[in-house]
Amino acid sequence: MDQTELKFIQQIKNKPFFTAQDRLLVAVSGGSDSLALLALLLKLPAALKAHVEVATVDFDLRAHSSQEVELVRHFCAQQQVPFHTTVWQHSSNLKAMEVQARIFRYNFFAELMHQYHLNKLVTAHQNDDQVETVLMKLIRSGSFWESGGILPQRSFAQGQLIRPLLNFSKSELMDYLQRRHIKFAVDESNFQDITMRNRLRNEVIPLLQAENPHLNQHVAAFVEQQQTLQKFVQAYFQNLAQQVVQSQAQGWQVNLLGLQKLPPLMIALFLQNFIHLNLNLELNQQQLLQLQQLLAKPQGHLDVAKGWGLDKFYQRLVIQPQRLPFNSSKELFLKLDQPILANEQQKITIKQSTQKSASSFYFDHLPHQIVLRTRHAGDQVRLFDGHYQKLKKRLIDQKIPQDQREQLWVLVFDGQIVWIPGVYRYQVSPTPYLFEIIIGE
Numbered sequence: 001m002d003q004t005e006l007k008f009i010q011q012i013k014n015k016p017f018f019t020a021q022d023r024l025l026v027a028v029s030g031g032s033d034s035l036a037l038l039a040l041l042l043k044l045p046a047a048l049k050a051h052v053e054v055a056t057v058d059f060d061l062r063a064h065s066s067q068e069v070e071l072v073r074h075f076c077a078q079q080q081v082p083f084h085t086t087v088w089q090h091s092s093n094l095k096a097m098e099v100q101a102r103i104f105r106y107n108f109f110a111e112l113m114h115q116y117h118l119n120k121l122v123t124a125h126q127n128d129d130q131v132e133t134v135l136m137k138l139i140r141s142g143s144f145w146e147s148g149g150i151l152p153q154r155s156f157a158q159g160q161l162i163r164p165l166l167n168f169s170k171s172e173l174m175d176y177l178q179r180r181h182i183k184f185a186v187d188e189s190n191f192q193d194i195t196m197r198n199r200l201r202n203e204v205i206p207l208l209q210a211e212n213p214h215l216n217q218h219v220a221a222f223v224e225q226q227q228t229l230q231k232f233v234q235a236y237f238q239n240l241a242q243q244v245v246q247s248q249a250q251g252w253q254v255n256l257l258g259l260q261k262l263p264p265l266m267i268a269l270f271l272q273n274f275i276h277l278n279l280n281l282e283l284n285q286q287q288l289l290q291l292q293q294l295l296a297k298p299q300g301h302l303d304v305a306k307g308w309g310l311d312k313f314y315q316r317l318v319i320q321p322q323r324l325p326f327n328s329s330k331e332l333f334l335k336l337d338q339p340i341l342a343n344e345q346q347k348i349t350i351k352q353s354t355q356k357s358a359s360s361f362y363f364d365h366l367p368h369q370i371v372l373r374t375r376h377a378g379d380q381v382r383l384f385d386g387h388y389q390k391l392k393k394r395l396i397d398q399k400i401p402q403d404q405r406e407q408l409w410v411l412v413f414d415g416q417i418v419w420i421p422g423v424y425r426y427q428v429s430p431t432p433y434l435f436e437i438i439i440g441e
Helices: 003-014 032-042 065-079 097-115 127-140 170-180 196-211 215-244 264-279 285-295 391-397 402-407
Strands: 023-027 051-058 083-087 120-122 153-156 159-162 245-248 251-255 299-303 308-313 316-321 332-334 340-342 346-352 360-363 370-374 380-382 388-390 409-413 416-420 433-439
Touching: 003 032, 003 170, 023 032, 023 097, 032 051, 032 065, 032 170, 051 065, 051 097, 065 083, 097 153, 097 346, 127 196, 127 215, 196 215, 215 245, 215 264, 251 264, 264 285, 264 308, 264 316, 285 299, 285 308, 332 346, 360 416, 380 391, 380 416, 388 391
Parallel strands: 023 051, 023 120, 051 083, 120 159
Antiparallel strands: 153 159, 245 251, 251 316, 299 308, 308 316, 332 370, 340 346, 346 433, 360 433, 370 409, 380 388, 409 416
């Protein structure tokens, strides 16, 4: 048996990525990494081989994109693997193109997994991608929490996203395809220094590898150690949070007296981790320094991101959303991905998302009408069991002061209340339609 196939079999035996009972959706672009992943999955022995289906997205951004789709389609037909594809219908003037393409791609995967009852998405991120990612995160933030690089598995849609090739190099996968005589596509844009990732791949990493040919192995070991340490630190911080953090109607209150024996930097890292876990927000190095400065003051305020802030009152630190003032006499009509100004000063954007956060919620379908307004008499919110509760009762139960109730704003999809900051988000099982509200960016 081929040496790469043997290595892959051992990898699947050693790590619980999937079993023969799982149903996999494999993301295949037509490039060397993803085609090698598909070929290796199909070569697994029966005791390890799961059901496999393939998804390919034609982003229609390059002249040969449709040919790459056909290459994957042909390979799947030869191997008798179910194949799914779609074309990204986009405008010619794209802003944040990579982000939009990624959202479209993962929404497509989530829809396929729901429709065909597939429980794991498999992507072909490999060791070279890991090296690039670690360097990018160090350059952009230097955060301890981001230094763990690409995770081998995480939750996604109704199942998991797994990456079983992180211990394989790109050259290793290309050599395997050549031995198997499998044709693959080459994206010429990867050789153009138009993104940070490309510049690192083409210019910086070759220099580092010339200094030490074992760079990739060292980064892989570093990432494994970092991910292990992060789990240990997170367990310690989660236990600490149970002792010093108390939920309140709109956010959390931290008892700083319970942290006074810790060094200032550790307190800041604890809060940084709490914000990451509960708000899906990352504090950069400058914000981490500002947080330490805030902790040294008797009182103060620090803006975080997406409408959230930190307020220190002596031995209390409150993590809460910033108030959104707007005129209650009018309704604001929104469209997806199109920011508006509430009260002509606060920018608000509703967009589809691929990751859950404190400002996201699932809905049953793409909304036809999106309205932002204050609460109305008789407003009701949907509970997870399908019953409804009066919003007034919910506010009383959560002990929201009367003056704050008048300031609350309500997001409505097709007549259904879907989100009230710090109070409610739509209660429904996960669907392919995940939305996020962004405030103040």
